[in-house]
Amino acid sequence: MTNYLLFVALPYASLFIFLIGSIYRYRNRGFSVSSYSSQFLEGRRLFWGSQPFHWGLFVLFFGHLIAFLFPKSVLAWNGEPVRLLILEITAFAFGLSAFVGVLLLVQRRLTNRRIQIVTSKMDVVVFIILLVQIISGLLVAYHNRWGSSWFAAFVTPYLRSIFVFDPQMDAIASVDSLSLKIHVVSAFTLIAFIPFTRFMHFLVYPLDYTWRSYQQVIWNWNRKRIRTSRSHSEGRKSTNN
Amino acid sequence: MDIRSQIAMVFHLDKCIGCHTCSIACKNIWTDRKGAEYMWWNNVETKPGTGYPTKWEDQEIYKGGWEKNGDTVSLKGAGKFKGLKNIFHNPHLPVLDDYYEPWTYKYQDLFTAPEGNDQPTARPVSLVTGEHVDVQSGPNWDDDLGGSPDYARQDVNLDKLTAAEQEAMFQLERMTFFYLPRICNHCLNPACVASCPSGAIYKRGEDGIVLINQQRCRAWRMCVTACPYKKTYYNWHTGKSEKCVLCYPRLESGQAPACFHSCVGRIRYLGPLLYDADKIEQAAAAPEDQLVDAQMDIYLDPFDPEIIRQAKENGIADSTIEAAQRSPVWKFVKEWKLALPLHPEFRTLPNLFYVPALLPTMAKVNDGVYDSTGKSLWNGVESNRLPMRYLASLFSAGNTEKIVAVMKRLMAVRTHRRSVTVGDTSREEAAAALEEAGIDADTADAIFRLTSLATFDERFVIPAAHREESIEMLESTADVKGSTGFGFKERPQRGL
Incomplete structure (x- = not known):
């Protein structure tokens, strides 16, 4: 029953909250969607925390995505032990980088008075989820080798079953690794919290900046139509100011 | 040709009293408002000086504006690659300390302090942290x-300038300065x-x-870096960036922006310029040395029938x-060529123009002797208190x-007006000065009039915004009766 709650009910609840919540917040509460950068209040320590943290997560996120989407290619790559080692060590290094980064960010937030002022309750939640997620991930990588290979056997089928609405939790529930279970549960918790926290900002990553033109001009009027409008009358300004 | 209209501005620095x-x-x-206390969308600086934020003009530090890149320009410290790499x-x-930490005073302490031997004081407290x-x-x-x-010499x-020129500038009782009011330039090529x-x-x-x-706005904060004038905050x-809005709700209802309207010295002028966006x-x-001329070429003569025809065609x-x-603005900038853009070398094509401060000298101290025996009342512009090269660095990219x-x-x-109103400079001298400057007496009178006597409606020529048209283009006004207007539909608070 617990397994069912954690590995079937929670994922669906999370994905549902994530979808509806994110769309609602983006459309109706646009003003609140922001990365809430605090670099303006403190810049130097942010550099040592934010850079390793974000780049670490950035690489790991795509690593997980590739392992989920193309498990066979990853297995093929891992056919050579050297290549497996390179992959695992690289991934672990980025995990450590994210871990060190988040620790420095937590320390900065706890000790800098200005940053404390702009820390909300939800920011605390964000940090707890991130710590659990990153620590459990590192433990899995260290104790249950080699994740890039067994991911295809245990995690990919489970995740796929979730997304095709035919949940099969046996593979994941039978794994004898508490840290892996925590990692999965906390991942879905993180997804559920996206619409309620500053996690939102990664959804609005400005990818469209790469193809849009640099300058942006917005017209309120339809210029040509106003010009030809017959009913158009010239505005007159009051003269009493 | 793509003719558009731009609300442009002129600040006459000779008239600014720095109030x-x-x-x-x-x-x-x-x-x-909270979070905006440190922002001064309009600020007044003393020049020479370091300004606000400190040393904003130094793009070696802040990497603002554009740099020439062949036939085009590219952003110095931001842009697609650099922006996403540094996200x-x-x-x-710049961080808060490059501006200043805003503060208030604990006025309540003046009332609630217990009786004692000292006068109660209102101690300053930070508006960020609330601490002393x-x-x-x-x-x-x-x-x-x-x-x-600390300030002037760090400019x-x-x-x-050479060391000698710098010394000369600070020689006169160390009092050579003028004021530089700054707002957003609403540039044609905004970085x-x-x-x-x-x-x-x-x-x-x-x-x-x-x-x-x-x-x-998602607080990627690249605009703060890119604006060379540091006018986005x-x-x-x-967690949002903000900047001068040129009081557009006031402009749309025919009123001058607040800083213009309230200007005590009446140094500010505002009006549209037609320009060619192509x-x-x-x-x-x-x-670099042609930047001012190139910018002036963009603005089009609103009296030219062909320009008028094309402007109408363009809506x-x-x-x-x-x-x-x-x-x-047309008169000061194009007709009389008296006003120049601030730091055109940033290549944003700013639409705020400055009439530079004249600061002439009437006498010189030579070996402790006060010498006022110049040929004329004022010495030539070359002996003005501010070196021409200093002003050129500010207003003409060094030209x-x-x-x-x-x-x-x-x-x-x-000189001309002096000869008309006071009479201690001769008509011949005035005529010679006018000829050298390439203007006639009528133009000089017109410049004098707009500089000194202009009324509110002469200083601010605000075209009708035709808001009624723009709203009807977007939505049926009946649907939004009682709900249109200016402001937030949700509270501007942080996060959820």
């Missing part, structure tokens, strides 16, 4: 400190717009005002064309010829 009334008018309307930490972002602060700097900390080592523009990864910043087509869409509380890139990429309202003809020409015209107007 900061403009700054206060703006602060009271726009930035008296997790922007190395060129030892106030170290403020937005106008260099006010009037023309000769100070970035002094780098272009903030180009640098915004989320596309929240845009230029309004109708009047050229540059605005930040608060719903779309990051609100640390709401020439922007070419002008922005002009060689510019008759009221706007008529306003462009009456525009005081001294431009500054000297402006100075000669200003001086000629002064």
Whole structure:
């Protein structure tokens, strides 16, 4: 029953909250969607925390995505032990980088008075989820080798079953690794919290900046139509100011 | 040719008395809010000085503006590659301490302090943390400190002067200075717009005002770096960037922006200029010594029938064309060539022009002897208190010829009016000065009139905004009766 709650009910609840919540917040509460950068209040320590943290997560996120989407290619790559080692060590290094980064960010937030002022309750939640997620991930990588290979056997089928609405939790529930279970549960918790926290900002990553033109001009009027409008009358300004 | 209209501005620096009334008018309307206390969309600096934020002109530090890149320009510290690469930490972002930590005083302590031997005091407290602060700097900390080592001598523009020139500048009782009021320039080639990864910043087509869409800003904070004038500000509380909006709700209802309206010295002029949007890139990429001329070429003669025809074809309202003809900015900038853009070498094509301060000398101290035996009342512009090269560094990208020409015209107007009203300079002398400056007596009188006697309606020529049309284009006004207007539908608070 617990397994069912954690590995079937929670994922669906999370994905549902994530979808509806994110769309609602983006459309109706646009003003609140922001990365809430605090670099303006403190810049130097942010550099040592934010850079390793974000780049670490950035690489790991795509690593997980590739392992989920193309498990066979990853297995093929891992056919050579050297290549497996390179992959695992690289991934672990980025995990450590994210871990060190988040620790420095937590320390900065706890000790800098200005940053404390702009820390909300939800920011605390964000940090707890991130710590659990990153620590459990590192433990899995260290104790249950080699994740890039067994991911295809245990995690990919489970995740796929979730997304095709035919949940099969046996593979994941039978794994004898508490840290892996925590990692999965906390991942879905993180997804559920996206619409309620500053996690939102990664959804609005400005990818469209790469193809849009640099300058942006917005017209309120339809210029040509106003010009030809017959009913158009010239505005007159009051003269009493 | 793509003719558009731009609300442009002129500040006459000879008239600025440095009273900061403009700054206060703006602060009271726009930035008296949490997270915005440190922002001065309008600020007044003393030049020479380091300004606000400290040393904003030094692009070696802040990497603002554009740099020439062949036939085009590219952003110095932002842009597609640099912007997305530095999105997790922007190395060129000024932090709060580069501006100042805003503070208030604990006035309540004056009433609630227990009885004692000392007078109760209102201690300063930070508006960021709420804790006691030892106030170290403020937005106008260099006010009037023309000769100070901390401020005036740190002025970035002094780098272009020789040591002797610098000494001469500070010689006269160390009192050579003038005021430089600054607001957003609402540039034709705005670096903030180009640098915004989320596309929240845009230029309004109708009047050229540059605005930040608060719903779309995501605090990537590249605009703060990209604006070389440091006129976009990051609100640390709401996590959104903000900037001068040129009081567009006032403009749309025919009123002058608050800083313009409140200006005690009446130094400010505002009116539309017609310009050719197709020439922007070419002008922005002009060689440094031709930048001012290239920018001036963009602005079009609103009296030319062919320009009027094309402007109408491009949808510019008759009221706007008529306003462009009456525009005081057209007169100062194009007709009389008295006003120059601030730091054109940033290549943003700013639409705020300055008539530089004349500051002539009537006498010199030679070996302790006060010598006022010049040939004329004022010595030539070359012996003005501010070296031409200093002014050129501010207003013409180092092109001294431009500054000297402006100075000669200003001086000629002064000499001419002196001969008319006081009579201690001869008519011949005035006529010679006018001829050298290339203007006639009627023009000089017109310059004098608009400079000194202009009424409200002459200083501010605001074309009708035709809001009624723009709203009807977007939505049926009946549907939104009682709900249109200016303001937030949701509270501007942080997070959820």
